[in-house]
Amino acid sequence: MNRKALFTIKGTNASKGNVHRADFLDEIVPLMQDGVAMFDHACNSYTPHVGGVTLHFANQPDVDADVIIASDGINSRLRSHLYHRQGLPVESQMARYAEWVAWRGLIRTSAFLKAMGQSCDHKQMLLGTDRHIVHFPVRNGNVINIVGFVRDPEYLKLGEHTGPWAEKRPKAEMLRDFDGFTEDCLAMLSEIEEPSIWGIFTVPELETAIDDRIGLIGDASHAMTPHQGAGAGQAIEDALFLSALLCSPDVCKSNLAERNGKINQALKIYQQVRHRRSREVQKASREAGLLYEFRGVDGEGDDLGKIACNIEQRMRQVWEWDIKTELTEALESLH
Numbered sequence: 001m002n003r004k005a006l007f008t009i010k011g012t013n014a015s016k017g018n019v020h021r022a023d024f025l026d027e028i029v030p031l032m033q034d035g036v037a038m039f040d041h042a043c044n045s046y047t048p049h050v051g052g053v054t055l056h057f058a059n060q061p062d063v064d065a066d067v068i069i070a071s072d073g074i075n076s077r078l079r080s081h082l083y084h085r086q087g088l089p090v091e092s093q094m095a096r097y098a099e100w101v102a103w104r105g106l107i108r109t110s111a112f113l114k115a116m117g118q119s120c121d122h123k124q125m126l127l128g129t130d131r132h133i134v135h136f137p138v139r140n141g142n143v144i145n146i147v148g149f150v151r152d153p154e155y156l157k158l159g160e161h162t163g164p165w166a167e168k169r170p171k172a173e174m175l176r177d178f179d180g181f182t183e184d185c186l187a188m189l190s191e192i193e194e195p196s197i198w199g200i201f202t203v204p205e206l207e208t209a210i211d212d213r214i215g216l217i218g219d220a221s222h223a224m225t226p227h228q229g230a231g232a233g234q235a236i237e238d239a240l241f242l243s244a245l246l247c248s249p250d251v252c253k254s255n256l257a258e259r260n261g262k263i264n265q266a267l268k269i270y271q272q273v274r275h276r277r278s279r280e281v282q283k284a285s286r287e288a289g290l291l292y293e294f295r296g297v298d299g300e301g302d303d304l305g306k307i308a309c310n311i312e313q314r315m316r317q318v319w320e321w322d323i324k325t326e327l328t329e330a331l332e333s334l335h
């Protein structure tokens with residue numbers, strides 16, 4: 001069956017590309033100095049002190065640092081510890097179910113071509129009421145990554161699970177969830193040999209994402225629904241922003257007596273500025289999921305013209321954010 005694109009969204013400054021996480025690590029780690037990237041270190045807690053901050057690991061000796069940038073994901077152990085240290089309710093920072101589950105699987109490009117009758121050289125979405133499918137090429141176009149979202153506010157799929165989880169489930173169950181989609185879509189899904197189902201969870205708005213000489217970035221600070229493909233991008237923006245502040249002469253060249261204060265000042269600025277931005281993207285991302293599934297956020301329903309217009313605007317907010325100005329202002333306030 002030939003399919004026709006309902007609408008196409010292109011970013012003016014956005015390049016096209018998808019990265020398989022394991023491949024990315026294989027490429028980037030050899031570029032770092034020896035000892036910078038260390039694996040098999042499970043950090044549980046930290047202790048700030050006059051000379052810096054000590055990281056405590058479950059399976060390795062302690063390590064001392066000037067500052068901790070915690071990027072330990074949606075179930076961040078350091079976020080729990082931070083809340084515990086500050087006397088904040090630890091349950092309030094735990095990840096929450098976001099009312100979607102996602103079926104995931106990889107198929108060969110040849111299998112995709114056979115099922116869909118056309119190639120897949122960029123990200124595409126197949127829309128339906130309360131369900132949508134995203135597929136895109138990875139590994140130089142040799143493999144197609146498929147993610148099929150199903151909105152499940154009744155927690156029917158989640159069952160007893162109370163935190164982020166994934167498990168293998170029968171293919172027939174996945175196909176039932178996409179009943180009513182076109183035959184070629186179902187043929188594509190059938191090519192997934194061992195589909196797995198994932199609960200989509202997010203991190204609630206935090207009281208704070210910083211403590212004495214530690215800042216949370218990425219999913220640890222603001223895990224969001226994946227509907228705008230923006231979670232990793234937000235983590236990278238956080239990292240860029242915070243590293244620029246911490247590497248600025250105001251912090252780096254300060255003498256030891258002033259250093260801790262300057263680091264904490266940089267962390268406060270990071271929180272003030274980045275918190276607002278990441279919360280907006282988090283909210284927009286959830287709304288995008290509702291738009292794709294004809295639920296609308298402002299009366300769009302299944303009006304494809306209105307949906308396209310709305311999505312285009314919200315993607316520009318993600319792709320064309322002026323981080324340079326954001327950073328310049330932040331660096332000035334550090335003086």
Ligand SMILES: Cc1cc2nc3c(=O)[nH]c(=O)nc-3n(C[C@H](O)[C@H](O)[C@H](O)COP(=O)(O)OP(=O)(O)OC[C@H]3O[C@@H](n4cnc5c(N)ncnc54)[C@H](O)[C@@H]3O)c2cc1C
Nearest residue numbers: 041042043071072073077218219226229230231232233235
């Ligand atoms: C289905 C789905 C699709 C997505 N699609 C996209 C997309 O297209 N584009 C996009 O930008 N984002 C996407 N995302 C979101 C993206 O995956 C995350 O936002 C991103 O991975 C966050 O990066 P992070 O470094 O903050 O956390 P993570 O990627 O979760 O990394 C955390 C790291 O910390 C390590 N760690 C955990 N605990 C400890 C500990 N105690 N001590 C030491 N290390 C620890 C983990 O092993 C892991 O390596 C998607 C998410 C999902 C669920």
